[in-house]
Amino acid sequence: LAQRPKEVMFVRDLILLNHSMKPTNCTVTLHVAQIYDQDTEMTGNEELLGSTVNEVTQKKLMVSGLPMHRALASKPQHFQVRVKVFEARQLLGNNIKPVVKVNIADQQHLTRIKMGNNPFFNEIFFQNFHEVPAKFFEENISIEVVDSAASRSKAEIGRFQTDIGFIYHSPGHTLLRKWLGLCQRNKTTSGVRGYLKVTICALGVGDQALVDQKLPYEQNTRVQIFKS
Known part of the structure; x- marks a missing residue:
């Protein structure tokens, strides 16, 4: 501040x-x-x-000057959720082949499989909704990084989870180029197992997405970590 x-x-x-x-x-x-x-x-x-x-x-x-969210309505409205996955850093594991699973409500999206502990993905996913705002805000977004080369029981490296309401009520309805701290499910006190840089936005009709452009180097050094 x-x-x-x-x-x-x-x-x-x-x-x-x-x-x-x-x-x-x-x-x-x-x-x-x-x-x-x-x-x-x-x-x-x-x-x-x-x-x-x-x-x-x-x-x-x-x-x-940032737009405020509209008052909750009782009728279904059109919304869109966008998730862009940029890169991961310091993922735990040896000889890993990470892939990111982006779960938006009941739909799952997958990135391409990469190699190493600091992979670049640069992929974006969209999902449209037509729901009552109160129900839309309660839908979950789960972003999970797994090792595609490991057995299913040992595949999860870490995850981040939040509800869409948290994103929508953030400034500009967006988490813009934020680092997510990845933790194992039900083991949030076990420590961070890597970091994932993303932009997540939840937009309604008339909402304008923030410009997602790379910040100058000196501004990009201020790191803010989000944990679920």
């Missing part, structure tokens, strides 16, 4: 540590926005100090 005061920082399910600095079963979700006096003026001089985190975030998004 100090370097990019106009950004809204969202960190979901951050694992809390105990007094011995060991992981606990508790998590915290943070949504942080920096509010200036001029922001208060632009939002109508409301009392921001008494606002909830969600209210502050909404006002900050409005000030920065």
Whole structure:
């Protein structure tokens, strides 16, 4: 926030540590926005100090010009989810042949098989929906990296999972070129087993996707890790 005061920082399910600095079963979700006096003026001089985190975030998004999500409707609407898989880093394993399984709701998409612990994929997947918004937001996105050369019981390297609502309510309805921390299923405290760089967006009718372009080197050094 100090370097990019106009950004809204969202960190979901951050694992809390105990007094011995060991992981606990508790998590915290943070949504942080920096509010200036001029922001208060632009939002109508409301009392921001008494606002909830969600209210502050909404006002900050409005000030920065990012579109707000439409009010929930009771009728089905058209949506589209896009997932672009760029690359993986530091995947655990020897002589592995990783492939990424992208599960959007009940549909599975597969990347091409690569080799090594730091593979490049650069593949994009689309899926359309026609659902009531509340149901759409509850659909899951699961991104799993597996070793295609290993037996099925030992194939999983790690995964990331979230619901579409988390993506849709992120700034610009998008996680833009973010690194996902990959953990084994039901073993989130066992540590990260690699990282996967992705862009995920969930768009409704009239929503405009953020421009997905490579950041300058000096901006790309700021790494933000998301864990499910």
